[in-house]
Amino acid sequence: MINAIDSELTHPDVVVPTNVAAATPNSVGVVKTQYFEFDEPLALASGQVLERYTLAVHTYGRLNADKTNAVLICHALNASHHVAGISADDPKEVGWWDNMVGPGKPVDTNKFFVIGVNNLGSCFGSTGPASTRPDTGKPWGASFPVVTVEDWVMAQARLADRFGIERFAAVMGGSLGGMQALSWSITCPERVANCVVIASTPRLSAQNIGFNEVARRAIITDPEFHGGDYYAHGVVPKRGLSVARMIGHITYLSDDDMAEKFGRAQRAPSEDGAWRYGFDVEFEVESYLRYQGEKFSKYFDANTYLLITRALDYFDPARSTGGDLTRALSPSKANFLLVSFTTDWRFPPARSREIVKALLNNAAPVTYAEIDAPHGHDAFLLDDARYHAVVREYFKRIDKGLLHG
């Protein structure tokens, strides 16, 4: 039953044969992770300093001679640098935006050199809480510094320096990835020709922060969290992490989408056909959420979950301009593409329109598409024809040089 449900969904972390098959024909192929070491200390927004760190990176396509065709893809909460193609380590692992990035795809790797980078504090190869702390020889755990979207941008900018990329043709991301793209356009305006912000927001609402806080409480109050130093105890706070993921999942899907996928369908009626009443899994939606929660708790680091939800909470570029988003965005010199989805109740279209309005106030060049899609926040990861057509045409214009600043 669980398999049947999963095969209907193309959620990025659900690895099923249909995904692999979809990846093969028009894929960037098998990709190996590259590791970049940085020894120059990174001063973080919190005031702490990260003395040295590693970034795990994928690249797809070829950087042209004048290094003007680079696209940076920023990831959201639970994703990684593995944006497209098939992992060299595991052929079942397909990139989370494989439908978007590849040869002939909306972000066409025949034209563009695409970089995916795992963010600091994450758990897919870049330095994070599970990494060894140099001065103690033990995992960072709870002592890993709080990181912000702006910190990630600084680290990504140093990665760009390594490639010799002075200016990205585009910086692009969905959700938290869109926040990074937006931050790039403000903090490194000379280095971003195009800024692509999908299903994002200029700041979390109180409700968004509330959901993050409940997820964090579930993790922190799990007795196996051990104040963040669960590595030393040989355990993981899997119960808390599972609950956190279940909460997240509900907020990623629209009410209608859940209704269509699961409705009130009950599992396995009893043999006599009578209704059952109990506390086991009774409804399909429970089965799905439990499965997602348990799977997530086996591969994702709990401290990373805490760090990244905090980065989401803190993101608010207008904080330094007294809440004036127009002024906050005024340094930007990029062309913008914004996309939102009508049924996204996590970061609804109104939040994207706030950004569009602020950009228009600054007379910035902005294209905005509001896609009538049923899939809630997750729509940004799915293969919607109208959505992909918008991104495809935008990148064609970039390629033709029409949108170079």
Place this chain on the structure above:
Amino acid sequence: MINAIDSELTHPDVVVPTNVAAATPNSVGVVKTQYFEFDEPLALASGQVLERYTLAVHTYGRLNADKTNAVLICHALNASHHVAGISADDPKEVGWWDNMVGPGKPVDTNKFFVIGVNNLGSCFGSTGPASTRPDTGKPWGASFPVVTVEDWVMAQARLADRFGIERFAAVMGGSLGGMQALSWSITCPERVANCVVIASTPRLSAQNIGFNEVARRAIITDPEFHGGDYYAHGVVPKRGLSVARMIGHITYLSDDDMAEKFGRAQRAPSEDGAWRYGFDVEFEVESYLRYQGEKFSKYFDANTYLLITRALDYFDPARSTGGDLTRALSPSKANFLLVSFTTDWRFPPARSREIVKALLNNAAPVTYAEIDAPHGHDAFLLDDARYHAVVREYFKRIDKGLLHG
């Protein structure tokens, strides 16, 4: 800080001086709980039988000679029989619908005899999981039978028999209480003259069930749950219960309401005025949710939370008519008042309209009000002038005999 937040809210389980003051002038006054013992076995929907049980009850006003002025108030997830007035045991405890029920209030106790009853399986005096199981002499714990909305109605009907009430002038409730009122009109059509269903739904959506499931998982996976027999261990699964309550709270409030109450306000800036970055409580909304969660975990029984959320999940009167709500409601002989609130995203107006449409299909007399209130699902508990005017006028018509069937 917590007090400052609480005093702004009139949430039913937040007991603050302003509430007490508000309760005094037009209150039913000090009320004592009455306990009714039932020895006749109750056959439950699950097939199990409850041999004997107790119901905790409040009454307000006086039953008239022909016993035609009785109003039954049904409670929602975390409430009780304490609908109005001040508890005889604790003068700080004010009824959860004190603004609705009392002398001169919309449900006027100068006219009506109002009954509040704590449901089976709850934890405020009626038989529930924390009660002693007669055959073992120990708490029921996880062995307490699953109860449904229909089971509650049967138990409430027996209570009505004790009072000699053949037919209620009205059965009324909000949220889960509205489901009970609706169920009364179907299962005991001769006994309900008026059915008042506020901020309710004919069935939970997949999203509603999803949130319930996450809350249950938080409780069940708390190591101090001990399979539901935590009483024997002298502990309570307070961490899980706290997380469950936090999730609930977010779904009771509207996004706008949370924005207005908390926004992105951060607590206690550091002395040098610099932004702080950390995992302590940073935002007001976190402080509020944590406080609510912890307070709830101290007085509410975890097994009751599981039972009542399951009763919510299972409620679906149209299940027995192949999904046809019109046919499911056809036995009803009541007049109906339905009220919904525009910003209620838990049980939005569209769900109430489904009920209204089914009633109109049956040519049932129905009044429907959709109140443009900013407070989300919680609006049904608050003192909104237009909402209260609708209920007041409806009960005036009941009193004048206009709506007697």
